[in-house]
Amino acid sequence: MKNLIAITLRETRSYFSTPSAYIVGAMFLVLTGVFFVFDITRPFAEASVRGISNWSGSFIIFLAPLITMKLLSEEQKLGTLELLLTSPVREWEVVVGKYLASLFMLLFIQSATLYYVLLLYIFGQPDTGPILSTYLGLVLHGAAALSIGILGSSLSGNQIVAAVVSIAILVIFSFIDAVASLVEGTAATFLNSLSMDQRLTDFSRGIIDTSHIIYFLSLIVIFLFLTIRSLETRRWR
């Protein structure tokens, strides 16, 4: 546990001491800001964060891999992975430690969008319930995307490759419901149930469905587990 905390702290500090995370974060905020403005300036707009939620589901496909791509790739490239894995540290401590750091980074970036919420409360009378559920959805969705990102990062010493692999997996999980509309019956239900976007939409409507929460948590557990396995098999290659 002490190892895990040490790794998380180091990684978090590293995020804040290098410019890349700030740049990625700033881009994310510009994009969500633009869509937030579009959403609340159209005729008969409602005071909600639906505009952010609808789009950040798509932005996260790029944001999460950009945050996580360096986590294990860079370690492989610099050789520091060799150092970590020959220290008395378990693989899961490395993976979970780094994952938590990326989660903190994401929360930090997402929390900046609270500024929009503040504007809503100043200039309108928003419904608090859907705002809270939207943010719960955004955090869960983002956390799941990060776990996919860290798997990608464990697969290659090249950050670009890591990011592209993660983006590919995320695209599948996001748009699989489009495929589901092409088939019928059980297959359609199954494919729909894999889709991230559908569930995110529910959250933004103010629906907190336990199955959605379990879905995202399961994704996190599965992909972290795969990452740990991927790291373990590195030794055997």
Next chain:
Amino acid sequence: MIKVDKVTKFYGEFPAITDLSFEVPKGEILGFLGPNGAGKSTTMKILTGFMPPSSGTVEIAGFNILEESLNARKHIGYLPETVPLYLEMNVSEYLSFMGQIRGMNSKKIKQRITEVIETCSLQDYYKTIIGKLSKGYKQRVGIGQAILHEPDVLVLDEPTIGIDPIQVVETRQLIKGLGEAHTLILSSHILPEVSMICDRVIIINEGQIAAVDNPKNLGTNLSGVERVEIEVKGPNQEIIPVLEKVDHVNSIERIPITGSGYHRYQISVDVGSEIRSQLASVILENQWELLKLQSIGMSLEEIFLKITVHEE
């Protein structure tokens, strides 16, 4: 302290090391010598538990590196070939992180960092970002993290590669000093380095042990040749035939030197035959002037080439 038993490692079909067995007792400095691609780094990675062997066992301080991996790893300090540094951290942050993941408490970390910084002469760079350090200082930081937790076993993979000559000398002295408190394995392809630092040398070639001995003995025992160098003033044509007739002389090689009248020869003789006095008396009988008479071993370079190339 380190026990390697019949370790073999395959990369796909290709055997990187085959049936490697050796032991390193406590307090010894062992040099691991071999040309590029001989299997040095592979051996280091297996020793430190980064890679499992395809077969065979490794024990560090009594712990099996696979079965009791965490315990074994606690006893190892490792400097891989590419120095593993987090470039955005400063020296003391980095060392402190390394201390934490090795389970040291913060008081101990603080105390050890001060000591390590002094041992590695990093006083002036305590708060410098590692990415900005020169190669030699990065290497020192690398060594610093390896000794931070006072491990019983130190594994250094090519610790002096790519740093300038002055820093190489300093680094070697540093390593030699470390040998007093640790059991140390050092890999290198630089021979003088190994002969200067190590108590014992393992020469590895194509994944197998080609020779084991202390650097001095390697010169005589393993090569099967002992040599004597002489300098004589006299007629060259006459000297060689006369000397060739002396018992136990195998061959004579003339070493060209500048300066008139002197000739320098290297005579290879049978191992264990002490014929220097015979040589001296033969030369004096012929009334030549004897200027130098010295027994020389083979240099490690020669042994190295001989062992690694000769065996084919």
